[in-house]
Amino acid sequence: MTARLGFSWPALVGLAALAAPRVVLHDLGVVEEGTLLTGLLVVVPPACWVAAVLWWRPPRPFATVVVVGALYGVLLAAGHQLLWDAALGGRTPPLGGALAGTGPAVAEVLLRAAAVVSSLVTGTLVGVVAGAVALLLRRVAGEDRSGTGGRA
Template identity: 60%
Template sequence: MSMPPLTPEGTPVQHIPSPSPAVATKRRLGLPFAAIVGLALLAVPRVVLHDLGLISAGTLVNALLVFVPPVVWVGVAVLRRIPRAFLTLVVVGLVYGAFLALGHQLLWDVSFGDSPPRLGGNLAGLDPAAQNVILRVFAAGSSLVTGTVVGAIAGAIAAGLQRLVRTPGRA
């Protein structure tokens, strides 16, 4: 039978179990991962409706679907006093970007129909299948960047608002 390891003072080292990934995520980001996914999902209806051609830019419905989700993200971060609001909302934005990419990929053919986008210039003569792969990869990357930037902007606003509404005596 082996003895447990000892501290420099000669007392047994207590094993403290590491937190589960869900607990670690909540500690790091201030929200459970399911809440982060839920916030990101608020922005998905616009992706679907836009790609299906049911809404267009410049309409009130489109504007609401564009701006309400990030406003909700900011509200949640400020009201819940999330300690790392910027980081948390960047992650929400990244998850939104993943949903955005997935939505665009799934609805690609519906969105473009018989006239999918094509490359021009020196790449115009490339095989259409290769062009399709290139365009889809860049569209997915663009979606991730877009979501992350939206999250960063929302996070910066939330962090700024938190500084403004901090109660006196609190750091």
């Protein structure tokens, strides 16, 4: 699998980990949404993923970056779970709608599960977008006309 992705698993996890500081800093309230620092923490890691596949030219750049994004999703989910109490001030928000009135333990389980799913989807989608950018840049540079990620 890593031969097709062009990077070792430690390298893939390392690339994904470039995005982890944003999770920690956000959940601890160190950075706030809408600031320049937050913008950099959002944009720079995927830009590094794109730069890595442009530099090292793996055979399947799109797949490589999607895997990095999925790994980022795992790190995002783990970070949110570990920092749950710090991010929410120790209080799980109540559920509304049909689930209003459920106990706090049920609410916490449901919200934590939703946060995991959301994190995995978010990370993977970031990988899809960054992978599409990498593939597009390789094609524009004339390095990839086959559509498979390899050299033409």
